[in-house]
Amino acid sequence: MRSVSVIGVGMSKFGERWDASFRQLVAEAGIMALKDSKIDGSAIQAVFGGCMASGRFLGQEHIGALIVDQLGLNPIASTRLEAACASGSVAFRSGIMAVASGMYDMVAVGGVEKMTEVSVEDAATALGGAGDQEWELFQGATFPALYALMARRHMKEYGTTEEQMALCAVKNHENGSKNPYAQYQNKITLETAMNSAVIASPLKLFDCSPISDGAAVAILCETSKAKKICEQPIEIIASAQASDTLALAQRKSLTELNATKVAAKQAFEQAKLKPKDIQTAEVHDCFTIAEIMAVEDLGFFEKGKAGKAIEAGETKLNSAISVNTSGGLKACGHPVGATGVKQIVEAVWQLRGQGGQRQANGVEHALTHNVGGSGATATVHIFKRA
Amino acid sequence: MRDALPLVWREIPERYNLIGSTCENCKQEFFPQRLICPNCRRKGNLVPKKMPDEGKIFSFTQVHSGAKGFENETPYTLAIVEMPNGVRVLGHIVDAQPEKIEIGTKVKAVFRRIFAEGEEGIIAYGFKFKVAD
Numbered sequence: 001m002r003s004v005s006v007i008g009v010g011m012s013k014f015g016e017r018w019d020a021s022f023r024q025l026v027a028e029a030g031i032m033a034l035k036d037s038k039i040d041g042s043a044i045q046a047v048f049g050g051c052m053a054s055g056r057f058l059g060q061e062h063i064g065a066l067i068v069d070q071l072g073l074n075p076i077a078s079t080r081l082e083a084a085c086a087s088g089s090v091a092f093r094s095g096i097m098a099v100a101s102g103m104y105d106m107v108a109v110g111g112v113e114k115m116t117e118v119s120v121e122d123a124a125t126a127l128g129g130a131g132d133q134e135w136e137l138f139q140g141a142t143f144p145a146l147y148a149l150m151a152r153r154h155m156k157e158y159g160t161t162e163e164q165m166a167l168c169a170v171k172n173h174e175n176g177s178k179n180p181y182a183q184y185q186n187k188i189t190l191e192t193a194m195n196s197a198v199i200a201s202p203l204k205l206f207d208c209s210p211i212s213d214g215a216a217v218a219i220l221c222e223t224s225k226a227k228k229i230c231e232q233p234i235e236i237i238a239s240a241q242a243s244d245t246l247a248l249a250q251r252k253s254l255t256e257l258n259a260t261k262v263a264a265k266q267a268f269e270q271a272k273l274k275p276k277d278i279q280t281a282e283v284h285d286c287f288t289i290a291e292i293m294a295v296e297d298l299g300f301f302e303k304g305k306a307g308k309a310i311e312a313g314e315t316k317l318n319s320a321i322s323v324n325t326s327g328g329l330k331a332c333g334h335p336v337g338a339t340g341v342k343q344i345v346e347a348v349w350q351l352r353g354q355g356g357q358r359q360a361n362g363v364e365h366a367l368t369h370n371v372g373g374s375g376a377t378a379t380v381h382i383f384k385r386a
Numbered sequence: 387m388r389d390a391l392p393l394v395w396r397e398i399p400e401r402y403n404l405i406g407s408t409c410e411n412c413k414q415e416f417f418p419q420r421l422i423c424p425n426c427r428r429k430g431n432l433v434p435k436k437m438p439d440e441g442k443i444f445s446f447t448q449v450h451s452g453a454k455g456f457e458n459e460t461p462y463t464l465a466i467v468e469m470p471n472g473v474r475v476l477g478h479i480v481d482a483q484p485e486k487i488e489i490g491t492k493v494k495a496v497f498r499r500i501f502a503e504g505e506e507g508i509i510a511y512g513f514k515f516k517v518a519d
């Protein structure tokens with residue numbers, strides 16, 4: 001297999017983008033990524049796009065065709081991939097496989113979602129499709145409810161507290177306040193988070209990522225070619241994906257995501273690295289408890305110890321490991337199909353030293369972790385400067 | 387309006403009677419029914435099996451921002467219930483004071499209305515759980 005690098009990235013501003021249509025978001029991110037890569041669009045040979053539920057949110061399907069059309073790249077091949085909230089990173093993996101295999105030398109990968117055109121209730125119903133429609137949604141299980149069931153178990157088994165969960169949100173808003181692309185650029189206090197409305201106990205409003213619009217794009221190129229045409233290519237040194245039962249109740253444990261553990265193990269083996277070698281990680285904090293489980297399942301902290309570590313500030317910018325420098329899903333926003341690619345954009349910026357006020361020091365290796373649904377899909381990618 | 391209408395009719399036997407599967411090869415039990423045993427795959431042989439109608443709360447949450455179709459009963463309590471055969475099932479806990487519900491509380495499956503579909507009132511039935519005496 002050939003080595004693959006990222007040679008350009010771009011993202012739209014995330015948020016309630018009433019000013020921009022679905023296709024404008026795609027174009028915004030795509031133009032930025034193409035400019036960043038300094039290549040001509042004609043060099044791109046195929047497109048892979050991640051999108052979860054445009055049919056439910058907008059009545060628009062056939063997103064592969066829409067993306068390639070909006071980027072002005074017809075008639076090259078373009079394919080949509082869907083894995084709920086992991087759609088973006090699954091599309092990214094398809095791009096990697098296409099280049100690593102030798103089928104193409106250069107491809108574009110996009111992720112996009114526009115969620116704010118429908119009511120919050122309809123958005124929640126659409127997102128529910130990431131779980132098990134027949135045995136979870138049918139029973140009235142919302143996504144916050146599924147993660148609340150995990151949180152309750154984590155509290156019981158490891159003594160994790162609601163304050164520790166809230167501190168993830170406080171930290172991610174702190175990082176988001178330094179990210180001009182973030183949906184929320186305001187800091188919050190622990191008190192604000194703790195006093196916010198209960199959504200599904202023990203999770204409160206500030207434990208939940210928002211409903212967002214946004215798009216992100218990355219341009220991939222075979223590494224030896226990338227070194228010739230790009231000043232600072234970012235090499236993908238691991239790409240792993242794993243699966244688990246669609247329904248939460250059928251998992252052996254509610255306090256870990258096995259798909260994350262399996263993907264992480266494979267990724268660290270591919271990269272020949274250990275968790276301590278990672279300086280910055282974008283992890284899937286769709287809920288604060290998800291960030292706690294993620295940093296444990298990825299091996300940054302022992303199982304059950306992440307709550308205390310977060311309380312001690314060990315995941316803040318430039319601490320033991322800088323987690324979610326972008327603001328994470330909580331503050332940067334979570335346009336579900338775009339999130340997986342946005343995490344990669346942030347990893348590339350951190351490795352290039354383009355993180356602005358949220359730049360972590362001495363970044364040699366960056367990791368991204370994207371989850372679909374309540375953990376039925378997980379991906380892990382690791383990056384370094386080529 | 388929910389989109390679950392076809393599901394309402396197709397899944398009646400499992401939903402009404404808590405019928406799952408057991409693998410004759412590895413003896414593991416499953417709910418809902420599976421056609422392929424994830425442990426044994428081709429060596430496995432799954433046959434229908436009535437699930438126990440009692441269990442203990444493994445985890446729970448009180449949902450204050452309810453799913454569409456559940457507006458009238460919000461807030462409601464959802465739990466993952468662990469049965470004596472190791473199978474875990476997600477469902478509502480009904481007729482209980484929230485303070486009586488904790489991990490380990492014994493519950494019993496009961497047959498209830500799950501939700502009403504639209505103005506016409508097509509009603510979906512299924513199992514819920516009630517705190518055992």
Ligand SMILES: [Zn+2]
Pocket residue numbers: 409410411412413414423424425426427430431
């Ligand atoms: Zn078996």
